Amino acid sequence: MPTKTYDGVEVAVDDQGFFSDPSQWRNTMAAEIAAQEGIGELTDRHWQVIKFMRHEYEEKGTGPSVRALGKTSGVAIKELYQLFPKGPAKLAAKIAGIPKPRGCI
Amino acid sequence: MSDAIEKVSIIISKGSFEGVYPGLIMANGARAEGIEANLFFTFFGLDVIHKERHEHIKLATVGNPGLHFATLLGGLPGVSSVMTNYMAHKLEKLDIPPIPEFVEMIADTGAGLYACKASVDLFGLEKNDFIPQVADIITVGEFYEKAAGGQIIFT
Numbered sequence: 001m002p003t004k005t006y007d008g009v010e011v012a013v014d015d016q017g018f019f020s021d022p023s024q025w026r027n028t029m030a031a032e033i034a035a036q037e038g039i040g041e042l043t044d045r046h047w048q049v050i051k052f053m054r055h056e057y058e059e060k061g062t063g064p065s066v067r068a069l070g071k072t073s074g075v076a077i078k079e080l081y082q083l084f085p086k087g088p089a090k091l092a093a094k095i096a097g098i099p100k101p102r103g104c105i
Numbered sequence: 106m107s108d109a110i111e112k113v114s115i116i117i118s119k120g121s122f123e124g125v126y127p128g129l130i131m132a133n134g135a136r137a138e139g140i141e142a143n144l145f146f147t148f149f150g151l152d153v154i155h156k157e158r159h160e161h162i163k164l165a166t167v168g169n170p171g172l173h174f175a176t177l178l179g180g181l182p183g184v185s186s187v188m189t190n191y192m193a194h195k196l197e198k199l200d201i202p203p204i205p206e207f208v209e210m211i212a213d214t215g216a217g218l219y220a221c222k223a224s225v226d227l228f229g230l231e232k233n234d235f236i237p238q239v240a241d242i243i244t245v246g247e248f249y250e251k252a253a254g255g256q257i258i259f260t
Binding site: 065066067068070076077078081085086087088089090091103104105 | 130133134136137138139199200201202210213214215
């Protein structure tokens with residue numbers, strides 16, 4: 001299984017770089033993962049989405065769709081795409097250390 | 106991943122429920138993967154962006170063998186509406202929104218929405234007939250210019 005090192009800790013990831021074990025994630029790793037994905041500085045708005053992703057994953061066992069994010073995270077879809085241009089659900093899941101959401105929407 | 110898809114241009118030419126959703130799902134899915142996407146509406150596909158019509162797009166219950174439903178029954182008054190509502194309900198359970206909300210959502214993802222000029226002229230429509238998210242009415246030549254460097258998907 002591939003691994004990555006964030007904040008000095010080795011973590012297990014899948015072949016696309018999503019965390020295999022979300023319990024290995026620490027919020028001190030987020031900035032490093034984000035930088036790797038081409039996102040500069042993580043703002044409060046980014047963090048609102050990242051925390052929401054973690055929360056949803058803990059409640060439901062999977063990350064939310066973009067539609068659900070837009071409706072319930074407090075960040076609208078337009079802004080979600082400004083914050084995470086390469087796909088909000090996917091990128092925010094990666095930065096939040098949860099598996100890639102598999103929904104079609 | 107140098108051969109990864111980076112851009113798609115999706116043409117929606119049908120005005121039926123089952124003819125419209127696949128293209129919308131593919132456009133939204135492209136943006137969710139960080140792929141640039143443009144949507145081009147032509148012929149009856151214009152109903153999808155038509156202010157008055159986009160809420161009334163119906164499932165074809167006649168001439169649709171995939172439905173496994175007798176054509177004679179499918180033609181009875183109200184059957185198409187009932188089946189459309191049933192399908193819409195099932196899609197909602199999968200987190201797939203109704204067409205007007207879906208189109209607005211796709212525009213919010215940054216995808217470009219365009220109407221085909223030939224079809225707009227054919228049906229005697231104008232920019233004002235369309236939802237405000239429609240960026241422009243363009244010719245087929247302009248479509249190809251916008252589609253340059255990406256994949257074209259016809260639905």
